[in-house]
Amino acid sequence: MTDDPQSPTGRPVPAWFTDAKFGIFVHWGAYSVPAWAEPTGELGATDPEVWFAHNPYAEWYWNTSQIEGSPAWEHHRAVYGGRPYDDFLDLWRAESFDPGDWADLFARAGARYVVPTTKHHDGIALWDAPGTGTRNTVHRGPRRDLVADLAGAVRARGLRFGVYYSGGLDWYAGRRAVIRHEDRIDDYGRPHEAAYAAYALRQVRDLIDRYRPDVLWNDIGWPDLGMADLPGMFAGYYAAVPEGVVNDRWDGAHADYLTSEYQANRQNETAAAWENCRGVGLSFGYNRNEGPEDLLDTAGAVRLLVDVVSRGGNLLLNVGPKADGTLPEEQRAVLEGIASWMTHHAAAVHATRPLEPGDAVPGGETADGEGPPWVRWTRDDRHAYAFVAGAPGGEAVLKVRPGLLDPATAARLDGGPVSAAAVSDGVRVASPWLDAPLPAAVRFSLASPG
Numbered sequence: 001m002t003d004d005p006q007s008p009t010g011r012p013v014p015a016w017f018t019d020a021k022f023g024i025f026v027h028w029g030a031y032s033v034p035a036w037a038e039p040t041g042e043l044g045a046t047d048p049e050v051w052f053a054h055n056p057y058a059e060w061y062w063n064t065s066q067i068e069g070s071p072a073w074e075h076h077r078a079v080y081g082g083r084p085y086d087d088f089l090d091l092w093r094a095e096s097f098d099p100g101d102w103a104d105l106f107a108r109a110g111a112r113y114v115v116p117t118t119k120h121h122d123g124i125a126l127w128d129a130p131g132t133g134t135r136n137t138v139h140r141g142p143r144r145d146l147v148a149d150l151a152g153a154v155r156a157r158g159l160r161f162g163v164y165y166s167g168g169l170d171w172y173a174g175r176r177a178v179i180r181h182e183d184r185i186d187d188y189g190r191p192h193e194a195a196y197a198a199y200a201l202r203q204v205r206d207l208i209d210r211y212r213p214d215v216l217w218n219d220i221g222w223p224d225l226g227m228a229d230l231p232g233m234f235a236g237y238y239a240a241v242p243e244g245v246v247n248d249r250w251d252g253a254h255a256d257y258l259t260s261e262y263q264a265n266r267q268n269e270t271a272a273a274w275e276n277c278r279g280v281g282l283s284f285g286y287n288r289n290e291g292p293e294d295l296l297d298t299a300g301a302v303r304l305l306v307d308v309v310s311r312g313g314n315l316l317l318n319v320g321p322k323a324d325g326t327l328p329e330e331q332r333a334v335l336e337g338i339a340s341w342m343t344h345h346a347a348a349v350h351a352t353r354p355l356e357p358g359d360a361v362p363g364g365e366t367a368d369g370e371g372p373p374w375v376r377w378t379r380d381d382r383h384a385y386a387f388v389a390g391a392p393g394g395e396a397v398l399k400v401r402p403g404l405l406d407p408a409t410a411a412r413l414d415g416g417p418v419s420a421a422a423v424s425d426g427v428r429v430a431s432p433w434l435d436a437p438l439p440a441a442v443r444f445s446l447a448s449p450g
């Protein structure tokens with residue numbers, strides 16, 4: 001990267017983050033035992049009136065299964081006899097958890113950072129968190145410090161390690177009110193008591209002290225009575241982790257970068273530094289009810305990654321491990337597919353940036369960007385990369401600003417044949433690889449590097 005974007009609060013965003021382009025989110029918890037939700041749809045594209053009673057997020061099982069008459073409520077009574085949610089902590093064994101295997105796969109897939117849940121809304125900590133007594137995975141269930149285990153494996157492979165923390169909801173230490181509608185989340189759901197604010201602050205500070213996380217990924221905001229603590233906490237964080245980055249879900253207190261989630265908060269995707277997060281499927285926690293129709297396939301995941309990167313963002317793609325610690329085969333297959341694709345195209349993704357406005361038309365013959373063919377662009381200091389998919393007959397005319405590309409240098413497609421010829425409004429490219437659903441990156445030299 002030659003120009004580090006300024007964050008929304010003016011602090012230069014560390015280059016490692018804006019160069020990373022791709023991270024892996026991991027939602028793993030007691031909710032991974034029932035692993036049950038209705039795959040109703042994507043956040044931001046699903047009727048909020050039905051969202052909570054038919055929540056596709058399996059990690060919301062505690063809440064959803066308490067909404068009388070909801071399918072999750074019926075399921076919990078039919079299968080578990082309405083037993084207490086905390087039984088799932090003791091049923092969570094993680095007996096097949098192999099953090100090295102996860103980290104190997106994430107690294108091969110081209111991810112540069114990994115962000116696991118350390119405490120989700122159910123309040124169950126994946127480390128020996130202060131204030132939790134034995135209600136954590138060190139003393140019950142897995143009987144392991146899962147945060148430390150994954151941090152070690154990820155960092156041993158040169159990836160950065162961040163932590164997800166649910167500051168705004170904690171159905172154990174905070175409020176245990178069932179949330180039935182978005183409008184009620186502040187009234188019923190989010191704890192604002194001073195005791196909880198101190199509890200959450202102590203836990204985030206413990207995460208910083210123990211693991212030096214490269215990303216502080218808070219969710220659902222921060223308790224009102226704890227807002228005054230945040231400037232000092234952030235200062236302590238940056239002193240401990242000078243290249244650390246903080247997301248934007250602290251009720252406006254601070255942000256190094258902005259986030260969107262599935263289709264929600266997409267307006268944030270114009271920031272200097274931003275990140276879209278979503279699951280491989282419709283849930284972050286593993287949902288046994290998801291079928292192929294609910295999941296991204298490899299081409300869909302790669303197109304999402306390339307589209308996000310072409311617009312200057314990072315993709316934080318979530319996997320939801322099963323309770324035993326294995327990654328669901330269908331989710332693993334997507335990461336393996338991305339890994340295979342990255343062997344030819346990583347250079348066109350990592351440490352790139354968008355083309356300047358007007359340098360190229362994203363969508364080939366059609367300006368809406370959806371083709372056919374499907375076209376997206378990235379660039380680095382010396383090259384422009386055209387990602388092309390679905391080009392009929394493997395041919396496409398890429399509309400680019402005259403003078404952008406160096407006509408004297410042949411186009412390249414790593415691992416595959418490609419030909420290119422200048423035409424009146426751009427360049428015509430041809431390769432059998434360009435007709436596939438999976439995008440292929442054609443590399444051009446820039447007429448004016450830099």
Ligand SMILES: C[C@@H]1N[C@H](CN)[C@@H](O)[C@H](O)[C@@H]1O
Nearest residue numbers: 057059060219220261277284
């Ligand atoms: C990354 C996601 N964030 C939402 C809140 N928008 C959470 O409610 C959800 O469970 C998941 O952690």
